[in-house]
Amino acid sequence: MKVGIIGATGYGGLELIRFLHNHQEVEKIELFTSSEEGAIFSEKFSHLARIVDRPLQKIDDEALKNLDVVFASTPSGVTSSLLLPLLQKGPKLIDLSGDFRLKNLASYEQWYKKTPAPQEAIEQSVYGLSEWNEQQIAEAHLIANPGCYPTAVLLSILPLIKENLIDPSFLVIDAKSGVSGAGNKPSQATHFSETNENFSIYKINEHQHIPEIEQAIAMFANVETKISFNTHLVPMTRGILATSYAAVRSGVTQQQLIECLQAKYAKHPFVRVIEEGSSIGTNRVKGSNYCDIYVQLDERTNRATIVGVIDNLVKGAAGQAIQNMNIQMNLPQTMGLQTVPLFI
Amino acid sequence: MKVGIIGATGYGGLELIRFLHNHQEVEKIELFTSSEEGAIFSEKFSHLARIVDRPLQKIDDEALKNLDVVFASTPSGVTSSLLLPLLQKGPKLIDLSGDFRLKNLASYEQWYKKTPAPQEAIEQSVYGLSEWNEQQIAEAHLIANPGCYPTAVLLSILPLIKENLIDPSFLVIDAKSGVSGAGNKPSQATHFSETNENFSIYKINEHQHIPEIEQAIAMFANVETKISFNTHLVPMTRGILATSYAAVRSGVTQQQLIECLQAKYAKHPFVRVIEEGSSIGTNRVKGSNYCDIYVQLDERTNRATIVGVIDNLVKGAAGQAIQNMNIQMNLPQTMGLQTVPLFI
Amino acid sequence: MKVGIIGATGYGGLELIRFLHNHQEVEKIELFTSSEEGAIFSEKFSHLARIVDRPLQKIDDEALKNLDVVFASTPSGVTSSLLLPLLQKGPKLIDLSGDFRLKNLASYEQWYKKTPAPQEAIEQSVYGLSEWNEQQIAEAHLIANPGCYPTAVLLSILPLIKENLIDPSFLVIDAKSGVSGAGNKPSQATHFSETNENFSIYKINEHQHIPEIEQAIAMFANVETKISFNTHLVPMTRGILATSYAAVRSGVTQQQLIECLQAKYAKHPFVRVIEEGSSIGTNRVKGSNYCDIYVQLDERTNRATIVGVIDNLVKGAAGQAIQNMNIQMNLPQTMGLQTVPLFI
Amino acid sequence: MKVGIIGATGYGGLELIRFLHNHQEVEKIELFTSSEEGAIFSEKFSHLARIVDRPLQKIDDEALKNLDVVFASTPSGVTSSLLLPLLQKGPKLIDLSGDFRLKNLASYEQWYKKTPAPQEAIEQSVYGLSEWNEQQIAEAHLIANPGCYPTAVLLSILPLIKENLIDPSFLVIDAKSGVSGAGNKPSQATHFSETNENFSIYKINEHQHIPEIEQAIAMFANVETKISFNTHLVPMTRGILATSYAAVRSGVTQQQLIECLQAKYAKHPFVRVIEEGSSIGTNRVKGSNYCDIYVQLDERTNRATIVGVIDNLVKGAAGQAIQNMNIQMNLPQTMGLQTVPLFI
Known part of the structure; x- marks a missing residue:
C-alpha cells in the first residue's frame, strides 16, 4: 500500500508517520505540504533523521490520486477544499479534521464559525468511530475521523x-x-x-x-x-x-x-x-x-x-485513523497499532 | 502575639511559616513536633536557613497553653487528641485537619474511617469558612479550618x-x-x-x-x-x-x-x-x-x-487559617496575606 | 517614593510589581508601555485584579523624570534608547536588560548583534552585582542590573x-x-x-x-x-x-x-x-x-x-534590581524582599 | 526464542516487556519475581491488561535454565547472586545492574559500597556497549549492560x-x-x-x-x-x-x-x-x-x-539490552527496536 499524508508537519501528521512507519502493509508514505515544498522532512524534524529523510511534496491531485489511502491532517476549514477534488478518485480518504463530521451544515457553521463543506460531500462521509461503525467504515470512501x-x-x-x-x-x-x-x-x-x-x-x-x-x-x-x-x-x-x-x-x-x-x-x-x-x-x-x-x-x-x-x-487522532484504514482495507484492526503503552 | 504550630514539618506547616514570618503582629513562632524534638528546623528544611533556625519542641501542653494562637497541621485522627487538652485553656485553636469539621459524628466515622472527636469538642468548634462565618469565627475558641x-x-x-x-x-x-x-x-x-x-x-x-x-x-x-x-x-x-x-x-x-x-x-x-x-x-x-x-x-x-x-x-489551608486568626484577633483580614499571586 | 516601570508587561516587570507592591517605602508604582497605552493592567493580567487596576501610560519623558526610580524591563537593544533621555534627569535608573553591562562596545556588538549604547552612557553605568559592588551602586545614577x-x-x-x-x-x-x-x-x-x-x-x-x-x-x-x-x-x-x-x-x-x-x-x-x-x-x-x-x-x-x-x-532580575534600589536609596537591602522561598 | 525477565516489575523490566512484546523472534516472555509469586502481571500493572496477563513466577533455576535469554533487571548487589547459578547453564545472560561492569573488584566495593561478585564471574562478563564491543558481545555468555x-x-x-x-x-x-x-x-x-x-x-x-x-x-x-x-x-x-x-x-x-x-x-x-x-x-x-x-x-x-x-x-537500559541480545543471537541489531521517537 502507498499512503499519503496531507499536513504531515502537524502533531497528527507526526503520529501518523510514527505508526505507519512500522505498519507491515504500508510500503511507502508520501508527505504533502501547502507551504514547504521540497524541504527534507528530517531536516525540519530532526528526531526523524534516518527515518523520514524524504522531501515534502506539493499538494497535487495527480500525485494524490494514485495512492491507496490519503490522510488529511490539516485544520478544519482547510481540509474540505483539499479533499473535495479527490472525492470521486482512487484513494480512500481519512480526514482528521472536523470538516466532515457534522451532518448538519448549519451546526458546523454555528460551532466552527467557518463555511461548511458541500452537502453531497458531507452525505458521503462516514463517521469513523471504529468500535461503533465498523460496517459503514469498511465500505466508506471518505471517513470523518472522530474528534x-x-x-x-x-x-x-x-x-x-x-x-x-x-x-x-x-x-x-x-x-x-x-x-x-x-x-x-x-x-x-x-x-x-x-x-x-x-x-x-x-x-x-x-x-x-x-x-x-x-x-x-x-x-x-x-x-x-x-x-x-x-x-x-x-x-x-x-x-x-x-x-x-x-x-x-x-x-x-x-x-x-x-x-x-x-x-x-x-x-x-x-x-x-x-x-x-x-x-x-x-x-x-x-x-x-x-x-x-x-x-x-x-x-x-x-x-x-x-x-x-x-x-x-x-486513539483520539492518528491511531484511530489507522484503525479505520485497516478496517477499510480489510486488514486486522490492530495492524501497526500494537504498541504497548509507555506508562511512564 | 506568640503563635505555635503543631505539625510544622508538613506542607500546611511550611505555608503557615511562610506567611506568619512576615505577619506584622506575630512576634514569635514556636514549632512543635511529636517525633523530631530538638532538630534545628533549617537543618531539616534547608531552604529556611537564616529564616527559621530554631529547634523543634516537644508537644507540651504547658508550652502550648501560654501561646496566643495554636495551629494544628497534623493528620485527621491525630489532631483531635492533641488539641483536646488545650480546649479550655488560653490559646485560640485553629485546626487544619478534618477532625472538627463534621458536626455529625457518625458521618465522620463513615467517611474518615476513624474515631471521631468527642461530641462536646465538636459542638464548640466553628467552621472557618471566612467569608461566610465571620461573626462566629470572631468569637470562636476552636476553629475547624475548611478543607x-x-x-x-x-x-x-x-x-x-x-x-x-x-x-x-x-x-x-x-x-x-x-x-x-x-x-x-x-x-x-x-x-x-x-x-x-x-x-x-x-x-x-x-x-x-x-x-x-x-x-x-x-x-x-x-x-x-x-x-x-x-x-x-x-x-x-x-x-x-x-x-x-x-x-x-x-x-x-x-x-x-x-x-x-x-x-x-x-x-x-x-x-x-x-x-x-x-x-x-x-x-x-x-x-x-x-x-x-x-x-x-x-x-x-x-x-x-x-x-x-x-x-x-x-486559601485552601494555611492562608485561610491565618485569615481566620486575623478575624479572631480583630486584625484586618488581609494582614500578612497581601502576597501577590506568582502567576508564573 | 514613586517608581516607574518601563516594560511592565514582561515577566521581569510582573516580578517588579509583585515585590514593589509590598515595599514599605514605595508609595506609587507607575507602569509604562510603548504599545498598549490606556489598557487597564488588571484587564490584561487578570491575576492582578484588585491589586493593579491602573492603566498603562505612554512612555513619556516628562512623566518619567518626576519619579524617584525608573526600572527598565525592556529588551536589549530597545532599552538604551528609552533611558538615554533620562540619564541626566532626576530619577535613578535601573536597567534589567543587557544594554549597559558590557564596558567594551565592540564586545556588545559581537555578542548581542545590535548597536551598542553610546560610550558616555556605558561609562556612567554601574554593574549592579549587589554583593560585590555595593559602594558604587550606592552612588550610581544608572545601574546595569546583572544577567x-x-x-x-x-x-x-x-x-x-x-x-x-x-x-x-x-x-x-x-x-x-x-x-x-x-x-x-x-x-x-x-x-x-x-x-x-x-x-x-x-x-x-x-x-x-x-x-x-x-x-x-x-x-x-x-x-x-x-x-x-x-x-x-x-x-x-x-x-x-x-x-x-x-x-x-x-x-x-x-x-x-x-x-x-x-x-x-x-x-x-x-x-x-x-x-x-x-x-x-x-x-x-x-x-x-x-x-x-x-x-x-x-x-x-x-x-x-x-x-x-x-x-x-x-535574584536573577527583579529582586536584585530592588535590592539595588534599596542600596541606592540608603534603605535596608532586604526591604520588600523578605519573601520566604516557596519550596514547593 | 523464549526469554525471561528477573525483576520485571521495575521500570527496566517494564521497558523490556514493551519492546520484547513486539520482537519478531521472541515467542514467549516469562516474568520472575522474588516476592510476588503468582500475581497476575496486568493486575499489578493494569496498563498491560490484555497484553501481559500471565502470572509472575518464583525465581527458579530450573525454569530459568531452559530459556534462551535471561535479562536481570534487579538492583546492584542483588543481581550477581541471582545470576551466578545460571552462569554455566544454557541461557544467555544480560544484566542491567552494575554488578558485572567493573573489572576491578575493589573499585566496585568503593563506589557501590557493596560486596562485589566473584572474580571469575566478573572476568567472564562482557561490557555491552553495543557500538564499541560488538565482536565480544556476539560471543558473550554474560553481558554487563552499560549504565x-x-x-x-x-x-x-x-x-x-x-x-x-x-x-x-x-x-x-x-x-x-x-x-x-x-x-x-x-x-x-x-x-x-x-x-x-x-x-x-x-x-x-x-x-x-x-x-x-x-x-x-x-x-x-x-x-x-x-x-x-x-x-x-x-x-x-x-x-x-x-x-x-x-x-x-x-x-x-x-x-x-x-x-x-x-x-x-x-x-x-x-x-x-x-x-x-x-x-x-x-x-x-x-x-x-x-x-x-x-x-x-x-x-x-x-x-x-x-x-x-x-x-x-x-538506549540507557532495556533497548541496549535487547540490541545486545540481537547481537548475541545473530539477529539484525534493530529487530524489535525500530520504534520511532515520540518527540512530544
Whole structure:
C-alpha cells in the first residue's frame, strides 16, 4: 500500500508517520505540504533523521490520486477544499479534521464559525468511530475521523445510553486534555511558562465537539439530548480523561453497568474495561491506541460516574485513523497499532 | 502575639511559616513536633536557613497553653487528641485537619474511617469558612479550618444556592487538584515518574470532603442536597480548580448570576469574581490567598457552569487559617496575606 | 517614593510589581508601555485584579523624570534608547536588560548583534552585582542590573577566584535555566508540547552572558580568563542552577573552600552557603531573592565543583534590581524582599 | 526464542516487556519475581491488561535454565547472586545492574559500597556497549549492560578520544537525567511535590558511574584519565543529556571533529550525529533506542563541547539490552527496536 499524508508537519501528521512507519502493509508514505515544498522532512524534524529523510511534496491531485489511502491532517476549514477534488478518485480518504463530521451544515457553521463543506460531500462521509461503525467504515470512501474528546466520551458512555441504563436527559461531561491537543502552533495559551503548573478551563460551553457528541448519541443510541460539556487544559503533553455523570435508571446495579461495558467491548481489542481497584489515569494508555473505560455507581445519589481515557494523539487522532484504514482495507484492526503503552 | 504550630514539618506547616514570618503582629513562632524534638528546623528544611533556625519542641501542653494562637497541621485522627487538652485553656485553636469539621459524628466515622472527636469538642468548634462565618469565627475558641476542595467549591456555589438562582437537586461538582494536597509523605501515587504526565481520577464518589460540602450547603444556604463530587490529580504541585454544574431556575439570566456573586463578595478582599474573557486557571492565584470565581449560563441547556480556583495550600489551608486568626484577633483580614499571586 | 516601570508587561516587570507592591517605602508604582497605552493592567493580567487596576501610560519623558526610580524591563537593544533621555534627569535608573553591562562596545556588538549604547552612557553605568559592588551602586545614577546566569555563576565562583583558591585558566561553567528566562513571547522553543519533558542545550558557546561573566571576573577578582559556558533549558518555569568546575590550587582543602565562601557572605543576607548534606536544587530559593551556593572538592581529581542556585526572575532580575534600589536609596537591602522561598 | 525477565516489575523490566512484546523472534516472555509469586502481571500493572496477563513466577533455576535469554533487571548487589547459578547453564545472560561492569573488584566495593561478585564471574562478563564491543558481545555468555549515564557519555566522547582529537586530561562531564533513572521506589527525593519544578544536583563527585566511564575510556580508547563527572535531576520522566568539555588538540577543526563522529557511526543504525542547526534535546530520542550526539568547537577557547542524548530507559537500559541480545543471537541489531521517537 502507498499512503499519503496531507499536513504531515502537524502533531497528527507526526503520529501518523510514527505508526505507519512500522505498519507491515504500508510500503511507502508520501508527505504533502501547502507551504514547504521540497524541504527534507528530517531536516525540519530532526528526531526523524534516518527515518523520514524524504522531501515534502506539493499538494497535487495527480500525485494524490494514485495512492491507496490519503490522510488529511490539516485544520478544519482547510481540509474540505483539499479533499473535495479527490472525492470521486482512487484513494480512500481519512480526514482528521472536523470538516466532515457534522451532518448538519448549519451546526458546523454555528460551532466552527467557518463555511461548511458541500452537502453531497458531507452525505458521503462516514463517521469513523471504529468500535461503533465498523460496517459503514469498511465500505466508506471518505471517513470523518472522530474528534479527540468525542472518542473518549462516546466509547465510555454510549453502551450505557444505548442499553438504557442511564438517563441521558441530564448528562454532564467534564473533560480534560493535555496540551498537544492544541496543535503545534505557538500561542500565549500554550506558552510553557503560562501553561506549566496551571490547570485551566477554556471554551466554557462553547467547544465544537459538543454537537459532534450529541450527533453520535443520536446516531448510535438513538437518543436526542443536550449535554453539558466543558474542557480543561492539563499541564502535560498527551492524554484525555473525560468524567461523565448521569442518573442511573431505577434498580440498575453496579454489576449491570460494568457488564454492559464488558459485553459491548469483549471483541474489540482497543477498548478495555478497567478492573475495580486499578488506578485510572492517562498514563495507562500513553502512546498507544487503547481507550480504557470505567463506570462506578454512587449508591448515595443513584448516579453513575463514567470515565474514559485515551492518548489524544493516538486513539483520539492518528491511531484511530489507522484503525479505520485497516478496517477499510480489510486488514486486522490492530495492524501497526500494537504498541504497548509507555506508562511512564 | 506568640503563635505555635503543631505539625510544622508538613506542607500546611511550611505555608503557615511562610506567611506568619512576615505577619506584622506575630512576634514569635514556636514549632512543635511529636517525633523530631530538638532538630534545628533549617537543618531539616534547608531552604529556611537564616529564616527559621530554631529547634523543634516537644508537644507540651504547658508550652502550648501560654501561646496566643495554636495551629494544628497534623493528620485527621491525630489532631483531635492533641488539641483536646488545650480546649479550655488560653490559646485560640485553629485546626487544619478534618477532625472538627463534621458536626455529625457518625458521618465522620463513615467517611474518615476513624474515631471521631468527642461530641462536646465538636459542638464548640466553628467552621472557618471566612467569608461566610465571620461573626462566629470572631468569637470562636476552636476553629475547624475548611478543607481545600470545600473552600473552592463553596465560595463559588454558595451565593447562587442561597439566592435560589440554581437548583441544588442535581449538583455535579468535578474537582481537580495539584499533588501537594496529598502531603509530603512519599507513596506510589505521588512518585514523580508515575504522577508526572498523568492526569487521574481518585477516590471515586468516596472523598471525605463530600459530607463537608453538603453540611456547609445546609448550614449557609439552608438546603439539604446530595452532591455528585469527584476529585482528580493534576500533574502540578499547587492549585485547585473546581467545575460545578447545576440547572438554573427558570428565567434566570447570566447577568443575575454574575451580579449575585459580585454582590456577595464586594466587601471581601480575597474572593474575586473573574471578568468575562479572562483566562481561568490556577495560576491566577498561585502562592496567594485569593479565591477567584466565575459563572456562565449555558442558554442551550439552561444550566450554569460555576468555577472556583484557589491555591490549595493557601486559601485552601494555611492562608485561610491565618485569615481566620486575623478575624479572631480583630486584625484586618488581609494582614500578612497581601502576597501577590506568582502567576508564573 | 514613586517608581516607574518601563516594560511592565514582561515577566521581569510582573516580578517588579509583585515585590514593589509590598515595599514599605514605595508609595506609587507607575507602569509604562510603548504599545498598549490606556489598557487597564488588571484587564490584561487578570491575576492582578484588585491589586493593579491602573492603566498603562505612554512612555513619556516628562512623566518619567518626576519619579524617584525608573526600572527598565525592556529588551536589549530597545532599552538604551528609552533611558538615554533620562540619564541626566532626576530619577535613578535601573536597567534589567543587557544594554549597559558590557564596558567594551565592540564586545556588545559581537555578542548581542545590535548597536551598542553610546560610550558616555556605558561609562556612567554601574554593574549592579549587589554583593560585590555595593559602594558604587550606592552612588550610581544608572545601574546595569546583572544577567540571570551571571548572577548565579559570579556569586558562587568569585570569592574562590579572588582568594586564589582555584585556577581560573580552565573554568567550565555548565548552566541550566527554567523557561521563564526566555520571556513571555510565544515561540516554537517555548511551546509547551515541545518544551515539556524535554531537556535541551541551546546557544552552544554563543550565549551573550559569556563576556559579562568574563568582564566581572576581571573587574572583581582582577583575573583575565576565557570561560567555557553553556546553557540548557529545563522543563520548569523558574530557577537557575549553575555548576562550575575548576582545578584547585595545590594544597587547598575543602574547609578552606567553604570558609572562603562563608567569610565573603557572612554579612550579606541574600547569599547563603549551603550546609553539607543538604539537598541542592532550585526549589531552595523559589520565589525569593536568595542565592544559595556550595563548593565541593573532589580529592580524586583535585578539582572543585561549585554550585549556585537562584530564582532567575528574582535574584536573577527583579529582586536584585530592588535590592539595588534599596542600596541606592540608603534603605535596608532586604526591604520588600523578605519573601520566604516557596519550596514547593 | 523464549526469554525471561528477573525483576520485571521495575521500570527496566517494564521497558523490556514493551519492546520484547513486539520482537519478531521472541515467542514467549516469562516474568520472575522474588516476592510476588503468582500475581497476575496486568493486575499489578493494569496498563498491560490484555497484553501481559500471565502470572509472575518464583525465581527458579530450573525454569530459568531452559530459556534462551535471561535479562536481570534487579538492583546492584542483588543481581550477581541471582545470576551466578545460571552462569554455566544454557541461557544467555544480560544484566542491567552494575554488578558485572567493573573489572576491578575493589573499585566496585568503593563506589557501590557493596560486596562485589566473584572474580571469575566478573572476568567472564562482557561490557555491552553495543557500538564499541560488538565482536565480544556476539560471543558473550554474560553481558554487563552499560549504565545509562555511561552510554550517553561514552558514545559521544569515545571517538574523539580514540582518534586523539581531544585532550582527555581535563575532561569535565556534566550529566542530567529524568527522574525515572531513580527507579520505581517512592522516596522524598522522587516525591512529586519536591521534584517537580526543581532542578537539582546530587551525588556530587560520588556517582558510581564514574569508574565505569573511566574503565571504558581505558578499554576502548586506551587512555587512562580521571574525569570530573556530576549528575543532575531534571523534572521530567525520561531522558539523559550529557554535556562534556575538553580541550582539542592543536589545529583540530570543527569539521574534523564532526567527521570523526560520522565516520565511527556511519554503519551503526542507533547512533546519529546531529546536523548543525538542529535543536538538541532529549525529546529527539524519547521512547526510542537512538543515541544522538553532537560536537562543537569553541574557537575562542579551543575547547570542544560534546553532547549525547538518550532515553535513559531505552538506549540507557532495556533497548541496549535487547540490541545486545540481537547481537548475541545473530539477529539484525534493530529487530524489535525500530520504534520511532515520540518527540512530544
